[in-house]
Amino acid sequence: MLQSKIAMISSNPKLVGKLCDLIGSMPNIDFSTMGGLFFWDTLAESGGWKLQKNKFTDHCRLLDPNNIRRAWGSERAMMSALEKLHSTTASNSQTSKSDSRKVYCPECGERVPEGKFCKECGSRME
Numbered sequence: 733m734l735q736s737k738i739a740m741i742s743s744n745p746k747l748v749g750k751l752c753d754l755i756g757s758m759p760n761i762d763f764s765t766m767g768g769l770f771f772w773d774t775l776a777e778s779g780g781w782k783l784q785k786n787k788f789t790d791h792c793r794l795l796d797p798n799n800i801r802r803a804w805g806s807e808r809a810m811m812s813a814l815e816k817l818h819s820t821t822a823s824n825s826q827t828s829k830s831d832s833r834k835v836y837c838p839e840c841g842e843r844v845p846e847g848k849f850c851k852e853c854g855s856r857m858e
């Protein structure tokens with residue numbers, strides 16, 4: 733599951749920007765000063781992208797194929813950001829598939845799936 737999320741990023745590196753937004757504030761940690769104290773477990777890897785977890789601090793980081801750190805945060809923030817990214821990306825692709833069958837509700841103006849009733853406001857649409 734984690735693997736598929738990293739694969740999603742490796743196939744579309746633009747998503748990293750969104751991932752950073754989802755993580756929110758990234759702690760300003762200078763990992764380099766900690767030298768040998770930092771040991772990283774690779775949790776998932778795809779196309780050269782690696783998600784790693786620090787054994788001591790429980791922080792996670794995302795490295796690109798050039799080993800440049802592109803995103804980091806607490807394990808919890810990272811996992812929830814990956815989860816959100818995965819679900820929004822999945823729902824976006826569903827949305828685009830059904831785009832042709834969407835109409836504008838005359839009542840509330842929302843773009844909703846075609847049907848007898850508006851999914852947003854519940855008004856009758858015919």
Ligand SMILES: [Zn+2]
Pocket residue numbers: 837838839840841842850851852853854855
């Ligand atoms: Zn409506």
